[in-house]
Amino acid sequence: MQAKRWLELFSLFIVLPLLFLAGVKQFGPYLLVLLAGVGGVCLWLLVSDQTFKRVRLWNWQEGKPHLKASLRLFLPWALATAAIVYFWLPESFLQWPAEQTSLWLLTLLLYPLFSVIPQEIIYRTFFFHRYKAILPTHSLRLGASTFLFGFAHAIYGNWLAVALSAVGGAMFGMRYLQSRSTAVVVIEHSLWGCFLFTIGLGSYLSLQHTV
Secondary structure, eight states: OHHHHHHHHHIIIIIHHHHHHHTHHHHGGGHHHHHHHHHHHHHHHHHTOTTSOGGGGTOHHHHHHHHHHHHHHHHHHHHHHHHHHHHHOTTTTTHHHHHOHHHHHHHHHHHIIIIIHHHHIIIIIIHHHHTTTTSOSHHHHHHHHHHHHHHHGGGGSSHHHHHHHHHHHHHHHHHHHHHOOHHHHHHHHHHHHHHHIIIIIGGGGSSTTTO
16 A cells, blocks of 8 residues: 555656656646646545545634734735845846736646646645655655645756745644634635735746746
8 A cells, every 4th residue: 555655646746747847848738627637536536535534624613713923924925035036036036927917826826726736736735644644744745745846847948946935835734734724725815926926036936947
């Protein structure tokens, strides 16, 4: 059983991203479709598992306090991040809202629904439940999930996407462990993602210059 789980983990979280990276020019336009498909399969496996507590998909009762904590974390670090982009990448600062307004607005609308939700189902809810037998401690699952989440973003072809995603993966993974709520982590992930797209890092977190 453990060998099968390891094979599944390796295939889904290492082989699949590598295959996508190898064919990014051909398959890049279908990234959201692929994410939705994999997310749907992972969700089906979760709800079909008698040992999975479905309440963790929302869990507002336990999750609400962690929303406030996520906002307290977001505000100072968002200001610091905006300042870094302003001084380090002044030509990119607020570029999408100013120069690609339609793309920016479409991203703010579609990103949480078709990117964040599948990612959080796959890399947090599914990963933390599915691989308990082979990664028996919270720290092991958090570390593996963080690494693999950053690794998956190598498809964007730049180190910044990998680094930002690894930091985000650690933050979202910790939040999921604390709140046991996919919904809470989806909100936090959406907040950070939309903010980064807004302040000028959208080109590093999309395939528009890769495909």
